[in-house]
Amino acid sequence: MQQKSKQKIKVGIFATVAFALLLIGIFLIGRNKNMFGSTFLLYGTFKNVGGLQAGNNVRFVGIDVGTVESIEILSDTTARVALRIKEKVQPFIKKGAVAGISSDGLMGDKLITISSGRENAAPVEDGDSIHAVEPLDYDVVLSRVSGVATNAEIITEQLAGIATQINQGKGSIGRLLYSDSLATSLEGTVTEAQKTVKSIRRGSDGFGENMEALKHNFLLRGYYKKKEKAARKEAEKKEKEAEKQAEKKEKSRKKGESGDSSSLKMSKED
Structure with missing residues (x-):
């Protein structure tokens, strides 16, 4: 009887702990998925959801504020994403806000990022649609990067061939360096x-x-x-002309001084 009672106690403790762990797990999952607390819905229409899945996070100013509730295909070119967001951040998300798809780190899960919109605009309401920005197509980027890598490899091989020919003394540069x-x-x-x-x-x-x-x-x-005599005459002529110019300047200077002196005498007499 004692052994059976001990076994029952152990089973009861194990069941209690398992139930408690289950409740804690449900609470944590529900909190992350916004199952508890007040929330509201926003919608965004994308041409390419880029690997986004229901349950991925919604991030606003770098903070997780909600989750992706559902993804619905509207046509062969568009899909509508429903965003379940905490009600306490609703006043900060304004009309004109923009949603985009990005990654959580370089190789992380996809998530939705929301900008705040116009500063003086009114807050969004439950059920509003916000503008969506198409995500970057990584396949196109990778194809371009691979093309650049291929071209770089070809150029490297060509440069290696040129260097080999120069080292062997071939071509103009090789002959210049080694011949x-x-x-x-x-x-x-x-x-x-x-x-x-x-x-x-x-x-x-x-x-x-x-x-x-x-x-x-x-x-x-x-x-x-005769050439020397002509040269001397030319020099003498230039000297005489220079002397005449000097005499003219001297005469004009003296004339100006005499005019100034006469004007001073007249002013004194007055």
Whole structure:
């Protein structure tokens, strides 16, 4: 009898604990799914729900404020999403609010995010529809990224081939970097250029000496003397003109000073 009573007590304790755990689970699930407390409904129409499911969270200013109650297909291009939201946040969601589908982290579950709308607008009401923004199509993004990666791989292979050819001394750049013949020819060119410059200098020196000798030649001596005399006359003419200009300036200055002195005397007499 004692063993049976002990077994009954154990069974009763186990059942009580299991029932309590069940109640706690129901309460937690119901609280997360907004089964308890006052709520209201909003609707948003999307062309692509992007993997959204009933039961996913609704987030407002970064806070979970509700859940997705249902997703209903309206046509072959649109679906209406019903959002069950806590009534206490209703005053903060204004007319003109926008709903969008995003992810909870990089690889997390889908969720609905709501913006507050116009600042001076009235709050939304139960059953209102809000504007919906279409989600980003990750398949298109991934296809573009894969295309970029493929092009980058091709470019990398081409650059590697070019670098290999340069290292082997092929092409203009390879010959420039690894061939001694090009460097030797450049050195020869520089040497020839230096020799040419020296020849030009010697030629110019010889030409100067020849011109000086021609000046002293009795046949051309008169010609150079005439040129020197003409040059001296031109210089003397310029000097005389400069002196005349200086005299004119001096006369005009003295005339101005005399006029100023006469005007001062007249003012004193007055």
